[in-house]
Amino acid sequence: MKADLPKPAEGKILSEPQSVEPSIQEQIISEMLAGLNEKPEFPPDLLVQIKKLSDRSQLQKAAEVTKVIKSPAGGPHAAA
């Protein structure tokens, strides 16, 4: 009398590979970079360097972050 459980519903047909939503950490970095982009202290080349730090998991390393912060990046507020 006991019936088989229904099989799980099939998902929609996908022609492209599913992309994974960025991780929480990636979302935070992305929003942070967007915020920094508005600040004159952070010219584009500095943002690129910070993004690279993030990609290489080096935002946890003080020496690496300090190196980027002290880099003579361009822009009106750049260090001499």
Added chain:
Amino acid sequence: MRLLELEIQNVRGIRNICLKPDGRNLVVWGPNGSGKSAIVDALDFLLTGTITRLSGKGTGNISLRRHGPHIDFQPEQAWVKAKIQLNGIDAPIEIVRHMDHPTEYECQEAYRSRLDPIFKLAKRGQHVLTRREILKYITSEGGTRADEIQSLLDIGEVEEIRKNLVKVHNDCKRSLDNANTNLRQAENTIRTTAQLGSFQENAILAFVNQQRSIFKQSPIQRLHSSELKKDLQLPVAVQGKQAVNTTLFERDVNTLNAVFSEGSRQHLSQLSSRLVERMSHILRDPKLLKDILKVDFLTTGLTLIPEEGSCPFCETQFKPGDLQQEVQLRLSAAETAARIKQEVDTIAGQISEELGTTLSSLKQVLAVANMVNSEAAIQKLKEWEADISIAIRVCGNPLGQPSVIRDSQGLIEIQKAPQDIQHFLNDLQTEVKKKYPESTPEQTAWDLLTRLEENLKAYEAAKIEVEKSDLYHRRASILLEQYQIARDHVLGNLYAEIRDRFINLYRSLHEEDEKKFDATLEPDGAALNFEVDFYGRGKHPPHALHSEGHQDSMGLCLYLALAERLTGGILDLLILDDVVMSVDADHRRQLCRLLAKAFPHRQFLITTHDRTWANQLRTEGVVRSKEAIEFFNWNLETGPKVNCGKDLWSRIDDNMADGNIAEAAALLRRGSEEFFAQACESLRAPVVFKQSGRFELGELLPPAMGQLKSHLKTAKSAANSWNRRDVVESLEVIDSTISQVFTRTNAEQWAVNANVHYNEWANFSRDDFQPVVDAFRDLFGLFFCPNCGGMYHVAMEGATISSVQCNCGMVHWNLLNPKTASQKA
């Protein structure tokens, strides 16, 4: 992604096992040490190439290569293989991962681009929940809980990065402070050279132009080291020979001699006496000294308290903000000490400035003494220089060495200089006058500008350093600020999204007593503010008032809400590894219904050591009997024995086929007792209470059947009262079926004569016993929904049973007539 088949070879206590959940939920149950967790480990390895339990904190000497394979086996002999199904792809996909090259997996190349994102997601570990983790979410303090939740979210590095950015910010602040100190020192030197009371660029520029006017040169407009001597020619008198500027030398000697003047001595003496008096006062009162030192300690500590609130020294956890508040209170309490400390620092600073001016002239005079080779003067001046340097150092941190100041009878002793110093200065003056002609105004102007040029170079360098340090400090501040803003925004959104789902899931589990359950779930700096309503009496931390079982429920619901949000659509498989230890039987049943109803598109792999929970999962339709796998009798050679894919009826049938009627009868008896106990509970059947809690079939079957029939009768009556003839007719069909089956099992007799029946069963022939088996099989079926396979259960409206229903909603017997329904409404 759903799991169709899983084959494990020589991994973590398993020799070889092949499980075939076929995309459905799976429960693996058995006693502790039977190898259940190895299934979780194997899946972990397949999806991520690592085994989480073998890595991380406290696993120093454990490695995947050495401890991943089953004991005595090599990595190349250990592998995990699976057939999985992906959304949109009909054909099963086979994937294999070997322990000798764990970072790679094998599959058909065409599917790799579809599998990579899944494995990437799996590496975040959000699809596995263990009981240890549940407790961490609930019982921890705000700051720690955030760590635990962040661990689940795989965002442990969020806080690591924030801490690092705080450190970078503090370093930059310190560098800026140092740069400012250097700048002030450079300003002070310029002020001394120009003999001005304070540092003002306009006054210094005027001083420079005054010197330039001696050369009849136009004034400069900008104070810069490169312009001081612009268009000036080196005076003829000093060309080609290093000369002593007698005028400046005299000025420096006069500055030193002025130290011995009554006015200067009196001024310094007053400062010194005040400092000694303050220091003696402090030294007489040990508590005051302690308080003063505490002020320093607390002030430093205040800047080091991390955002999540833990103590920076011993790492004791405080609620965010609490420790800051406490430290501020203590600083206020030490107000007197702080005031005295401020006084001491101010007096010491004034003395230090006076000594700095003396030292500056002393160095110039010492340079001249070196030029004229006056050995005696050099020695005395060096002694004085050393003493003043020490005094300046002491004044930089007077509370560091309080007794030095008190015992020296004040810095006036130091300022007095070595004995006969004035005599040596007079001799030096005579010597200089003898050797060097009197300086011309041009020479003096030139030398002053030269001295000022050097001073300005140091000042300009210090200024550039301040500007750079200020930029770095601003960058570090902005970076930290933007990071925290982004973190709060992202986590705030996430928590807001899962909050409602969490509340609804928890309400479903505890609908009888916490229908109005509410919760706060929001980021609070680095911490997570998580508070839950306690029966309408306000919100409290989840472990403050709720029972352990309720806490487990909360942890589970929080996990399910988070995991659903984070893995949805890609990784449908969720693993619950022994997570219901403290949840009571009633709420476990609710949990079964929750898993079945609220997560129809998820595949759960559940491990448990609890046979009852495993049975509930079956009877509530969360898993089929085929997917309820029992592990038992593990040993080193074979791994666990597996009772795989056979439900009660299959095992009875096997015994019947083998002619083993006694064993079949025993199975039927034990299975029936277990089944009808659950049926009684699900339908709220009245069973005569027994303190032992051990019930025979005869004590369970009649109440269960009676209650089923009673609910059916009430449902028919309710349908009639609502004029639902169609419902009445369908219920009558069910009633008829129930009566037929009921008669066949002779169920009524069980209450009277249970022992006779059991004894009879054991002596039956196969032909005699087969009808009993068939009748009971049909009897069991009366309690299950033919669509979802879940056992019927009652729904409550307060203390009233309002309906009988199944998990999928196909079966719904309303038991309330219009009058009762309106009362309930």
